[in-house]
Amino acid sequence: MPVQTSCPSLVIDVVTIFPEMFTAWRGAGVVGKAVESGRVAVRAHDLRAWSQDKHRKTDDYPFGGGAGMVMCPEPLFAAVDSLCAGDSTVILMSPRGPVLTQSMARSLAARKHLILLCGRYEGVDERVHEHLVDLEISIGDYILSGGELAAMVVAEATMRLLPGVLGDAESLEQDSFAPGHGMLGWPQYTRPREYRGLAVPDVLLSGNHAQIAAWRREQARELTGRLRPDLLREPAAHEE
Numbered sequence: 351m352p353v354q355t356s357c358p359s360l361v362i363d364v365v366t367i368f369p370e371m372f373t374a375w376r377g378a379g380v381v382g383k384a385v386e387s388g389r390v391a392v393r394a395h396d397l398r399a400w401s402q403d404k405h406r407k408t409d410d411y412p413f414g415g416g417a418g419m420v421m422c423p424e425p426l427f428a429a430v431d432s433l434c435a436g437d438s439t440v441i442l443m444s445p446r447g448p449v450l451t452q453s454m455a456r457s458l459a460a461r462k463h464l465i466l467l468c469g470r471y472e473g474v475d476e477r478v479h480e481h482l483v484d485l486e487i488s489i490g491d492y493i494l495s496g497g498e499l500a501a502m503v504v505a506e507a508t509m510r511l512l513p514g515v516l517g518d519a520e521s522l523e524q525d526s527f528a529p530g531h532g533m534l535g536w537p538q539y540t541r542p543r544e545y546r547g548l549a550v551p552d553v554l555l556s557g558n559h560a561q562i563a564a565w566r567r568e569q570a571r572e573l574t575g576r577l578r579p580d581l582l583r584e585p586a587a588h589e590e
């Protein structure tokens with residue numbers, strides 16, 4: 351097991367009523383290596399620890415009536431009070447926020463400390479939106495049951511941009527979603543050279559590296575134009 355060589359360049363504190371959801375994710379793959387090497391610290395905190403209620407409740411009925419429950423402000427404010435370190439960025443995972451982009455991930459990777467708040471139920475008390483958080487982030491226009499999966503997406507997209515987290519080969523790829531330069535990858539093949547009568551393109555077996563590079567560029571352009579033409583257009587203003 352590698353030993354931690356320096357303090358983490360980023361600390362991510364997640365606040366959730368389901369901290370166990372983060373266990374497998376935090377231990378596997380690139381995220382697992384980043385955590386194990388000490389480059390990033392990821393901690394999942396149980397929001398119930400900050401509940402003053404005898405039943406450790408974190409939600410209550412909505413004033414004005416209606417279906418569903420609302421996350422109470424007190425445990426969330428108390429969690430932020432105890433985790434906040436002065437240079438912290440407090441983020442609420444929320445369908446209201448702007449949708450995560452690679453450029454937002456790049457900006458988060460420059461921070462020292464992220465506190466990611468995960469809601470459940472019908473949402474969180476409005477005072478949390480208005481007075482507790484620095485920003486809100488959504489991961490897309492579909493309805494999830496809570497912020498936990500979104501927090502993992504934000505944390506993973508951010509962590510892989512930190513120095514030393516990716517190997518050299520993977521790092522080179524990072525420019526590919528730069529605003530305005532977004533491109534899909536080229537088609538990849540591995541052995542066998544022929545599978546069920548389907549052959550690998552000859553150029554890839556030619557050994558001609560200039561020709562291979564040109565073919566890949568052209569294929570990437572063609573795939574992007576056909577499948578994701580939006581990536582070739584100008585970036586939205588908020589992404590730059």
Ligand code: 9D3
Binds near residue numbers: 443445470471489495
């Ligand atoms: C169905 C209830 N909605 C009222 C119109 C509001 C609502 C509240 C809470 C919808 C979803 C959620 C739970 N989702 C998140 O906390 C969440 C989320 C998401 O659902 N989609 C994309 N990104 C995110 S970030 C957090």
